Amino acid sequence: MPLLPRPSLRLLASTGPALISVGAVVLAWETYAAFSGISPTTLPAPSRVAAQVMEHRGALLDNAIPTLGATLLGFACSLAAALVFSVLIDFFRPLRRALMPVFVISQTVPLVAIAPLIVLWFGFGLAPKIMLVALVTFFPMLVALSQGFEATDRDIEALLASMGASRAKIFRLARLPSALPYFFAGLRISITYAxxxxxxxxxxxxxxxxxIYILNAKNNFRPDLVLAAxxxxxxxxxxxxxxxxxxxxVAMPWFQHEGDRRP
Incomplete structure (x- = not known):
């Protein structure tokens, strides 16, 4: 009988290598900072960074809440736009040929150039932050959904069509479910950018x-606070x-069960 239940063993097997690698990096960093003689104002040790997180946790939390709010609102707008445009270009192929180059060009504009302009046009409020988050996260979601729709099994579509299903019903019963794995893959990529x-x-x-917290800490020559943020x-x-x-x-329990049976 195993010492740990099977779900715990799977969790340990999936997270163990990542925890070991992160721990090794932190240990090497701490050792180098302690014995190399490097100044803490150049490279603070992880222990010092952790201490600053605890000491300034109130200020960090106070600044993290607006960042999280802008992240969630911008990502929600991006997700809604990606869903709408992916469905439109899936139903209307000429629209795909017209809009996709525009979406690709939008990703070639560097944020360092467009961000000050958006702030200049829309002010220092929440709107420019939402727009920039949406701009960063929109395209990966759009591509993921479009590829998911294209990955639909043609035989299933043909079967539904032979049974008299409309194009909208085929989309709901076949194309939309087939896009779910692609959707969540794009979701995970986009949320890291948000x-x-x-x-x-x-x-x-x-x-x-x-x-702003990072910028102020950098201007005050406090790399420990920068790394804390x-x-x-x-x-x-x-x-x-x-x-x-x-x-x-929760949304795709069958997909997870299939993954559990893989060797």
């Missing part, structure tokens, strides 16, 4: 947020990433 997009938007102009933003990203995986487990 926090970065929100922080970058705050760099361009904001009154509060992790981006980076740690908080990384934690937010990991929490959001884990949430998308949890949502996928």
């Amino acid at each position: 926090v970065v997009g929100a922080i970058f938007a705050e760099y361009a102009g904001a009154a509060k947020g992790l981006g 980076v740690l908080v933003s990384a934690t937010l990203t990991l929490v959001l990433f884990g949430t998308t995986m949890l949502v996928q487990r």
Whole structure:
């Protein structure tokens, strides 16, 4: 009889290598900072960064909340737009040929150039942050959904058509379910970009947020506070990433069960 139940063993097997690799990096960093003689103002040790997180947890939390709000609102707008446009270009192929180049061109514009302009046009409020997060996360979601629709089994579509199903019903019963794995793959990719997009938007102009906190800490030559804010933003990203995986487990339990049977 195993010492741990099977779900615990699977969890340990899936997370163990990542925890070991992260722990090794942190240990090497701590050792180098302790014995190399490097100044803490150049490279603070992880223990010092963790201490700063605890000491300034109130200020970090106060700045993390606006960043998280902008992230979630921008990502929600991006998700809604990606769903609408992916369905439109799936139903109307000429529209796909007309719009897809525009979407691709939108991704070639560097954020460092467009962010100050958006802040100039729309001010220092929440709107420019939402727009920049949506701009960063929209295209991966659109591509993922479009590929998911295209991956539908043609035999299933032909069977439904032979039974008199309309194009809308074929989309609902065949194309939409086939796109779910692609949708969640794009969701996980996009959500990791969302926090970065929100922080970058705050760099361009904001009154509060992790981006402003990092900028102020950098200007005050406090790399420990910079890394403390980076740690908080990384934690937010990991929490959001884990949430998308949890949502996928709930929305697609059959997909998870199939994955469990793989060797």
